Amino acid sequence: MSTLWPDHLFLVGCGNMAGQMLVRWLACGLDPARVTVLRPSGRAVAEGVRVISEYPATLPPGTTILLGMKPYQLADVAESLAPISDGEARLVSILAGTRLADLRQHFPAVRDIVRAMPNLPVGIGGGVTALCADERTAVEGYAAVEALMSPLGLVERIADEGQFNEVTALSGCGPAFLFRFIDAFARAGEAIGLSAEQAARMAMATVWGSANMAKQAADSPGVLADRVASPGGMTREGLNVLDADGRLLKLMTDTLTAARDRGEEMARGG
Numbered sequence: 001m002s003t004l005w006p007d008h009l010f011l012v013g014c015g016n017m018a019g020q021m022l023v024r025w026l027a028c029g030l031d032p033a034r035v036t037v038l039r040p041s042g043r044a045v046a047e048g049v050r051v052i053s054e055y056p057a058t059l060p061p062g063t064t065i066l067l068g069m070k071p072y073q074l075a076d077v078a079e080s081l082a083p084i085s086d087g088e089a090r091l092v093s094i095l096a097g098t099r100l101a102d103l104r105q106h107f108p109a110v111r112d113i114v115r116a117m118p119n120l121p122v123g124i125g126g127g128v129t130a131l132c133a134d135e136r137t138a139v140e141g142y143a144a145v146e147a148l149m150s151p152l153g154l155v156e157r158i159a160d161e162g163q164f165n166e167v168t169a170l171s172g173c174g175p176a177f178l179f180r181f182i183d184a185f186a187r188a189g190e191a192i193g194l195s196a197e198q199a200a201r202m203a204m205a206t207v208w209g210s211a212n213m214a215k216q217a218a219d220s221p222g223v224l225a226d227r228v229a230s231p232g233g234m235t236r237e238g239l240n241v242l243d244a245d246g247r248l249l250k251l252m253t254d255t256l257t258a259a260r261d262r263g264e265e266m267a268r269g270g
């Protein structure tokens, strides 16, 4: 697996998201001695990983930089990071709503820049990472980033950066929507009379089994849903509630639209 890894990985910020990426990379064999994390707190992240709170004077040759702080911190970070990022460095940004053009403006000397949108399940290798690059990024540069992301789960190239906020709404934000669903599913079980603990346990196992089955099945989730529903039976009554006036579809569309619109607002500097 050693060909996956850059000579050096420099993480700027290592919170919820970048932290999960690092967890998976280390679990898949990345040598912690090849990683430096810059975080204001200076708190340790993992055994053998160097943590600093001030920018170094230079970056080692062959460094891949991962921007993992909040999007609004880009200008501040670039002020210190751009002067030490030359054409040899490779830049990957996971900042939501932050366009390649903004990254190029802040890091004019860097040739290979890849915009990435991972999601939290990357920590267990079950994530989704969307990638997008412009024509200035070399083919080998993009391929190296794609290889680095491959242990995290599904990697999707997004050809049209204009779709990046849609992608973020679906897979980047998606785990939150699904966690909310699991929580509501369990609480609904409790509301109709089960104990909270038993409902939570059974809801989780039902979601896990159904997601895994749907992933392996030849039929679409829509067809599988109908297979659960015996004519005139209990499931159909439940599906009728979800389907009435396209209720569930409308709820999901409104949810993704709100998330997507926020990404567009952020891209405009909001």
Ligand SMILES: NC(=O)c1ccc[n+]([C@@H]2O[C@H](COP(=O)([O-])OP(=O)(O)OC[C@H]3O[C@@H](n4cnc5c(N)ncnc54)[C@H](O)[C@@H]3O)[C@@H](O)[C@H]2O)c1
Pocket (backbone or CB within 6 Å): 012, 013, 014, 015, 016, 017, 018, 019, 038, 039, 040, 041, 068, 069, 070, 071, 073, 076, 077, 094, 095, 096, 117, 118, 119, 120, 172
């Ligand atoms: N949380 C997610 O599910 C998710 C998914 C995809 C992308 N993202 C993106 O990841 C980024 C981080 O989100 P998060 O949820 O991990 O947030 P977080 O608050 O958990 O992590 C942010 C990290 O940045 C560090 N930081 C703060 N100020 C800094 C500075 N000046 N310089 C360098 N580092 C600094 C913090 O110490 C922290 O480690 C955001 O840009 C977000 O859009 C998050």
